[in-house]
Amino acid sequence: xxxxxxxxxxxxxxxxxxxxxxxxxxxxxxxxxxxxxxxxxxxxxxxxxxxxxxxxxxxxxxxxxxxxxxxxxxxxxxxxxxxxxxxxxxxxxxxxxxxxxxxxxxxxxxxxxxxxxxxxxxxxxxxxxxxxxxxxxxxxxxxxxxxxxxxxxxxxxxxxxxxxxxxxxxxxxxxxxxxxxxxxxxxxxxxxxxxxxxxxxxxxxxxxxxxxxxxxxxxxxxxxxxxxxxxxxxxxxxxxxxxxxxxxxxxxxxxxxxxxxxxxxxxxxxx
Amino acid sequence: xxxxxxxxxxxxxxxxxxxxxxxxxxxxxxxxxxxxxxxxxxxxxxxxxxxxxxxxxxxxxxxxxxxxxxxxxxxxxxxxxxxxxxxxxxxxxxxxxxxxxxxxxxxxxxxxxxxxxxxxxxxxxxxxxxxxxxxxxxxxxxxxxxxxxxxxxxxxxxxxxxxxxxxxxxxxxxxxxxxxxxxxxxxxxxxxxxxxxxxxxxxxxxxxxxxxxxxxxxxxxxxxxxxxxxxxxxxxxxxxxxxxxxxxxxxxxxxxxxxxxxxxxxxxxxxxxxxxxxxxxxxxxxxxxxxxxxxxxxxxxxxxxxxxxxxxxxxxxxxxxxxxxxxxxxxxxxxxxxxxxxxxxxxxxxxxxxxxxx
Numbered sequence: 001x002x003x004x005x006x007x008x009x010x011x012x013x014x015x016x017x018x019x020x021x022x023x024x025x026x027x028x029x030x031x032x033x034x035x036x037x038x039x040x041x042x043x044x045x046x047x048x049x050x051x052x053x054x055x056x057x058x059x060x061x062x063x064x065x066x067x068x069x070x071x072x073x074x075x076x077x078x079x080x081x082x083x084x085x086x087x088x089x090x091x092x093x094x095x096x097x098x099x100x101x102x103x104x105x106x107x108x109x110x111x112x113x114x115x116x117x118x119x120x121x122x123x124x125x126x127x128x129x130x131x132x133x134x135x136x137x138x139x140x141x142x143x144x145x146x147x148x149x150x151x152x153x154x155x156x157x158x159x160x161x162x163x164x165x166x167x168x169x170x171x172x173x174x175x176x177x178x179x180x181x182x183x184x185x186x187x188x189x190x191x192x193x194x195x196x197x198x199x200x201x202x203x204x205x206x207x208x209x210x211x212x213x214x215x216x217x218x219x220x221x222x223x224x225x226x227x228x229x230x231x232x233x234x235x236x237x238x239x240x241x242x243x244x245x246x247x248x249x250x251x252x253x254x255x256x257x258x259x260x261x262x263x264x265x266x267x268x269x270x271x
Numbered sequence: 272x273x274x275x276x277x278x279x280x281x282x283x284x285x286x287x288x289x290x291x292x293x294x295x296x297x298x299x300x301x302x303x304x305x306x307x308x309x310x311x312x313x314x315x316x317x318x319x320x321x322x323x324x325x326x327x328x329x330x331x332x333x334x335x336x337x338x339x340x341x342x343x344x345x346x347x348x349x350x351x352x353x354x355x356x357x358x359x360x361x362x363x364x365x366x367x368x369x370x371x372x373x374x375x376x377x378x379x380x381x382x383x384x385x386x387x388x389x390x391x392x393x394x395x396x397x398x399x400x401x402x403x404x405x406x407x408x409x410x411x412x413x414x415x416x417x418x419x420x421x422x423x424x425x426x427x428x429x430x431x432x433x434x435x436x437x438x439x440x441x442x443x444x445x446x447x448x449x450x451x452x453x454x455x456x457x458x459x460x461x462x463x464x465x466x467x468x469x470x471x472x473x474x475x476x477x478x479x480x481x482x483x484x485x486x487x488x489x490x491x492x493x494x495x496x497x498x499x500x501x502x503x504x505x506x507x508x509x510x511x512x513x514x515x516x517x518x519x520x521x522x523x524x525x526x527x528x529x530x531x532x533x534x535x536x537x538x539x540x541x542x543x544x545x546x547x548x549x550x551x552x553x554x555x556x557x558x559x560x561x562x563x564x565x566x567x568x569x570x571x572x573x574x575x576x577x578x579x580x581x582x583x584x585x586x587x588x589x590x591x592x593x594x595x596x597x598x599x600x601x602x603x604x605x606x607x608x609x610x611x612x613x614x615x616x617x618x619x620x621x622x623x624x625x626x627x628x629x
Binding site for chain 1: 324345346351356358359360362372420
């Protein structure tokens with residue numbers, strides 16, 4: 001329909017304009033702020049600031065919690081994906097209801113509800129108290145942040161894993177068993193490698209938002225626990241040091257680029 | 272008589288209320304090439320999957336080499352399967368695919384290397400070790416699937432319509448290769464197909480199935496020349512299946528004309544079906560044959576002419592290398608030996624089972 005080049009340029013121009021204004025320009029501005037000081041002179045100071053103990057600590061904690069959350073999401077999502085993909089029981093419907101429905105609610109609201117659940121006099125501790133079990137002090141700890149991350153980002157792990165598992169032909173699994181593989185060997189040597197593309201995109205889609213979040217950590221971590229996302233947020237909203245905030249953002253971008261390169265390389269291997 | 276390697280005893284299987292197999296009994300002899308032949312939905316693939324362990328029968332037993340393996344998991348059975356759509360591991364190269372079963376069994380790597388080389392040579396894919404399955408043609412993928420199965424030295428190789436997705440020329444080449452493989456390996460092949468020509472070409476023993484029941488089993492020659500019922504006659508090759516009356520032993524009345532035949536034991540004046548293969552009908556000049564006929568249509572098929580001939584109120588199918596123009600008035604003549612008399616199905620029920628749904 002839009003065979004000639006001119007038409008396709010015209011048709012895509014709204015998106016190109018959108019991408020320019022809302023993607024290219026902001027990234028350019030972050031680079032500009034990150035690599036200059038208040039006088040506008042070029043400097044690496046803002047990037048080197050990551051070496052300051054409080055920044056390094058926030059980055060390390062963010063990486064740590066993002067890795068833990070991603071791992072937990074994977075361990076929860078993979079078996080669920082297997083069950084849904086193997087049973088083929090109107091799984092689309094179940095997926096929508098169980099996994100996508102919670103995403104209809106506002107992200108901040110969902111996170112906030114965990115505050116009510118986890119706080120010291122919250123729902124969880126009331127139940128434990130009624131059962132005469134010891135109280136849990138989870139709120140304002142890294143554990144609460146991990147719970148929030150897992151809850152918020154789990155669907156992004158399930159969907160790509162489910163998709164890649166559903167694509168595996170039953171006969172391929174039968175073939176593995178036919179050749180002598182037991183259930184574990186079939187999982188390890190056939191199912192897991194064949195679902196690698198789904199695992200990689202799931203990991204990417206959970207790891208990156210977990211690494212950069214500041215909303216979950218400020219709500220569930222109180223003000224004491226600072227992740228790199230919170231540090232950057234504060235530079236912009238409290239100290240108004242856009243140069244330092246941008247410089248730290250660039251550091252975070254390095255992680256994201258590494259993650260994308262890894263997933264691109266594995267995509268190429270697939271072909 | 273060779274040893275019975277696999278026995279299916281009173282096997283019944285239904286899927287969601289749909290009875291696929293009903294009290295089926297089948298013996299498969301060692302070192303034979305057995306083909307399960309029938310239209311789709313006749314239960315042939317289900318039998319193969321029950322032997323392979325991918326389906327479990329509702330009732331009945333599977334005996335393998337004297338041992339009851341009905342409940343045994345597929346990975347414990349001494350047989351391997353070549354799947355219809357190859358089912359290769361797309362994340363592994365050809366050599367890794369072939370090595371899969373051997374690695375599972377912890378064979379030494381030098382042994383595995385030799386086996387890969389041997390198997391690739393056997394299926395004419397030398398030098399393909401490091402190609403990925405997706406870069407191979409359908410025929411090559413099928414060869415890899417066969418190589419992957421046979422390196423495990425199974426006693427039985429199960430093949431589920433393995434040539435179904437290949438084009439005609441390749442399919443014919445692969446048929447000869449499979450026969451050669453079977454002879455070189457000296458193992459039992461159980462082959463599933465709906466292609467009667469494939470079955471006749473390759474098998475030692477054909478089991479013709481329809482709607483979950485075995486219609487007839489025997490050598491290809493026997494199945495083709497002496498079909499036991501109208502279904503078998505119709506399914507295996509082209510044929511003229513005509514209602515007739517057995518006048519007495521060795522004389523049958525077809526469409527009002529008496530024909531000599533060689534069959535006996537059908538009683539006197541009993542209704543029967545006769546099968547006459549199109550290539551067994553001779554068209555001779557008027558007055559020299561048994562039944563007067565008029566040619567109503569001719570199609571050139573390459574090897575022979577396919578002619579429609581009207582005689583005694585029936586449209587006969589005739590194959591001949593000699594052309595008779597449309598409108599020629601001729602006689603039909605059939606060698607008594609080429610008239611195959613069959614019992615009519617005794618009940619409507621049996622008829623339903625034996626006549627293919629058109």
